[in-house]
Amino acid sequence: MRPMSSEADGAAPLSKRDFEALAQFRSGIRRYLRFSEETVRRDGLTPQQYQLLLALKGFPGRDWATVREIAERLQLRHHSVVELINRAQAEGLVERGPDPDDKRLVRVLLTAVGERVLARLSALHRAELHRMRSVLTLPLWSDPPDGAGGSVA
Amino acid sequence: MRPMSSEADGAAPLSKRDFEALAQFRSGIRRYLRFSEETVRRDGLTPQQYQLLLALKGFPGRDWATVREIAERLQLRHHSVVELINRAQAEGLVERGPDPDDKRLVRVLLTAVGERVLARLSALHRAELHRMRSVLTLPLWSDPPDGAGGSVA
DNA sequence: ACTGTTGTATCGTAATACGATGTATCGTGG
DNA sequence: CCACGATACATCGTATTACGATACAACAGT
Numbered sequence: 001m002r003p004m005s006s007e008a009d010g011a012a013p014l015s016k017r018d019f020e021a022l023a024q025f026r027s028g029i030r031r032y033l034r035f036s037e038e039t040v041r042r043d044g045l046t047p048q049q050y051q052l053l054l055a056l057k058g059f060p061g062r063d064w065a066t067v068r069e070i071a072e073r074l075q076l077r078h079h080s081v082v083e084l085i086n087r088a089q090a091e092g093l094v095e096r097g098p099d100p101d102d103k104r105l106v107r108v109l110l111t112a113v114g115e116r117v118l119a120r121l122s123a124l125h126r127a128e129l130h131r132m133r134s135v136l137t138l139p140l141w142s143d144p145p146d147g148a149g150g151s152v153a
Numbered sequence: 154m155r156p157m158s159s160e161a162d163g164a165a166p167l168s169k170r171d172f173e174a175l176a177q178f179r180s181g182i183r184r185y186l187r188f189s190e191e192t193v194r195r196d197g198l199t200p201q202q203y204q205l206l207l208a209l210k211g212f213p214g215r216d217w218a219t220v221r222e223i224a225e226r227l228q229l230r231h232h233s234v235v236e237l238i239n240r241a242q243a244e245g246l247v248e249r250g251p252d253p254d255d256k257r258l259v260r261v262l263l264t265a266v267g268e269r270v271l272a273r274l275s276a277l278h279r280a281e282l283h284r285m286r287s288v289l290t291l292p293l294w295s296d297p298p299d300g301a302g303g304s305v306a
Numbered sequence: 307a308c309t310g311t312t313g314t315a316t317c318g319t320a321a322t323a324c325g326a327t328g329t330a331t332c333g334t335g336g
Numbered sequence: 337c338c339a340c341g342a343t344a345c346a347t348c349g350t351a352t353t354a355c356g357a358t359a360c361a362a363c364a365g366t
Binding site for chain 3: 066067068078079081082083086102104105106
Binding site: 012013014016018019020021022023024025026027029030031032033034051054055057058059060073074075119122123125126129133136137138139 | 165166167171172173174175176177178179180182183184185186187204207208210211212213216226227228272275276278279282286289290291292
């Protein structure tokens with residue numbers, strides 16, 4: 001297609017500015033996750049537990065999810081999620097329930113406590129995201145990274 | 154729904170849709186980090202090592218940084234960064250150099266190998282970010298989170 | 307009922323960020 | 337130029353957690 005570019009990959013080399021943009025975005029993620037960690041730990045949760053609660057409450061269309069679905073959303077192996085649920089359940093944040101149709105499935109849902117904590121923490125996260133929007137905005141290179149020489153020059 | 158609410162924070166309660174947006178964004182982060190991990194591991198790096206390299210090459214104005222500066226950008230404790238650098242140095246990705254002015258400082262910089270690997274990986278990351286832009290775009294609530302019940306889409 | 311597939315759970319292991327602590331270098335006041 | 341506190345880098349032992357390997361339970365099709 002493109003006769004250009006001497007790069008083996010077919011990807012245009014990044015400029016210093018590209019690296020800076022990429023690094024800034026990654027750093028933004030780190031900062032947001034750090035904020036999240038400190039915030040949730042103040043309420044006695046681990047970051048993973050918060051993610052679990054959020055995945056449940058934020059599941060499209062429902063308020064619960066199966067182990068597998070959670071694993072997919074959190075990008076973890078199923079058995080890692082099982083352990084995560086165990087810990088969260090021990091803390092009284094979530095509970096397991098049976099699925100009426102398929103007895104292999106386990107429905108994971110929030111407890112009243114989990115609901116309350118999550119609501120509180122999520123509000124704080126929403127506010128922080130708003131504050132951090134400048135660093136967390138995607139470094140959008142003009143177009144699909146393909147055209148010659150990159151954005152600036 | 155009751156107009157009356159007991160959130161003492163002054164923060165408006167989140168709607169189901171808000172939770173879904175928040176969860177989707179968080180999931181997007183997880184996915185991106187997962188992609189990153191798998192990508193860099195294929196080249197023999199750990200995610201932390203990639204972040205280190207990127208932080209160096211992407212440092213504003215320079216292409217080296219001190220331990221402290223890296224710790225700040227990666228949101229880690231200084232001594233965690235020391236260990237990270239040790240591992241990366243053992244792999245031949247970075248090297249330490251003295252600072253001419255202040256002998257307490259250690260300049261961390263990329264080796265030729267580090268440069269090459271980073272360039273390759275960063276191009277892949279840039280492309281992936283572009284692909285993921287829809288899920289990684291900030292859930293921008295109309296305005297400062299305060300006004301009533303979120304946006305209606 | 308038999309067999310392959312899917313979903314959940316258990317156990318031992320490896321990786322890594324951290325707190326506590328130690329050492330070198332800097333800057334400044336006496 | 338020496339003493340002192342502050343700053344920067346380094347080392348060690350510990351705790352948390354995601355993982356691979358493995359096992360068990362329930363489903364679906366023949």
